[in-house]
Amino acid sequence: MKNVWLHRYVVLWAFCTLFLVVAGGLVTSHDAGLSVPDWPLSYGKLMPTMEGNIFYEHGHRMVATTVGLLTIFMAVWLWRAEDRRWMQNLGWIALLAVTAQGVLGGLTVIFLLPRPVSIGHACLAQLFFSTTVAISVFSSPSWKRGSIMVDDDGAPPLHWLAIGAPLCVFIQLALGAAARHQAIGILPHVAGAVVATGMVLWFTVRVLMRHADYDSLRRSALALVSVTFLQVFLGIAAYMSRLATAEAPQPMPVMVGFTVAHVAVGALTMAASVVLSIQVFRNVRRPMPAMQTARIAIPF
């Protein structure tokens, strides 16, 4: 019971992080990254005039600082209140990630948005959000009720899909970030969408066909498949809105809306694939070679 508040806090932290991803997407879509040339201060102050694009860039820094503080508190809370050692470690990893993310953000400003740094900042943001969602799952009351252990002897092993799907989604995110920051064209990302969506479908359909009776598996699979479809639709909309506004003298609201939504739902897609994988690793027994009878340790 004592950890109910910890869980609620972690969920709040994850929501704040999603909001931070939206705030970051707004920076990129408005081309506001360099509207504040200095860092860590903004125009030499803690609080510059929030006009024009400074609102997005400095606003993003403020939300990031808040999430940073929330992360410190979360790590310390886990360390004090969590019995599971690996959970404590996960808290520290999250703190390390948010710090690295902040430094990447500052570096990209100081070095005038070098592509590798901006792309790294975009990718790490996605991974960090998935970490916040994973910690939310691990700290939830339903997690503490224990696992259900179902069998799955399909081929390929479900656990392979549970690794392959988030991996494909992550590669897809990275290709999207590279395209968004103009390091590569859009084609690899569109081709990647076919692969990533295919993997997600394979993974979720397999779970839904065989394990739909189990709430945690069914819900996670439904969430992943729906969010992925939404993401594909938003990707097409983002692409079309870029084309439609290419001649405009400034970033247009339709383009900003669809591209930012695509970045944010991209974060949700990544997180949903991680959650389903976690549920599979926790609740589905790994198929054992016929002769082997010893119990194997299940992670988590």
Next chain:
Amino acid sequence: MKKIYICLGIVSILTFSGCGKKEPESAAKEEATAPATAPATIDDANAATVTGKVAFSGDKPTMRNIDMSANPACARAHSGAPPKSEEVVVNDNGTLKNVFVWVKSGLPERQWPVPSTPVELTQKGCMYGPHVIGVMANQNIKIVNNDPTNHNIHPLPKINQEWNESQPPKGEDKLKRFAREEVMIPVKCNVHPWMRSYIGVVNHPFFAVTGDDGTFTIKGLPPGTYTLEAWHEKYAPQDVQVTVGAKESKTVDFPFKAS
């Protein structure tokens, strides 16, 4: 958190600046050791002149309105009519404004004197004025902020060193220059993403920018055969060959077409 950011920031900046900043230093050295060619003076007595106009044919594209509502201080400066994008400005006499015309090749290898007066680039009503300027390499550009709002000035050169600096409302003027020839360097303000201007940096004084009458004049040319280029931000650049003798004046027109 802020402290951690600051510490990590400083450490990484120190580490990164080691590799990041090397390039300009060695570039500066390279320039210093380059063999000095004899400084050239413009021989007014024999100098030739090339004049002409940049004509525009076809449908005049309609430029879009700029929406400055994101920054009321900017919008107020245009309370009459919303400003329009300056991507293509066709003059009333059917000529094209903001075309940078310069001698691309054919000049003798000389060091031309760099004017000591700076060229002004002003930020007013959250627009750059003029939209296109030309300077000689190492000539100063005076950047002025007449607006009651913060601007950042961010040139995007490919050959010269990129930089990004802020200028507060009515802040001190900035003197800036570019060391190498580069046609053109786009300049933008990320606070006001519609702001865009272009700077042409040339090793000699033989360049001009077309204005409201679409004409240009390049004076003081030594006799010779030159390639003139007309550059426009939207349309493909055009080259023309011209031969001028001593004291000769020639007319060259560039025909641009709507795409």
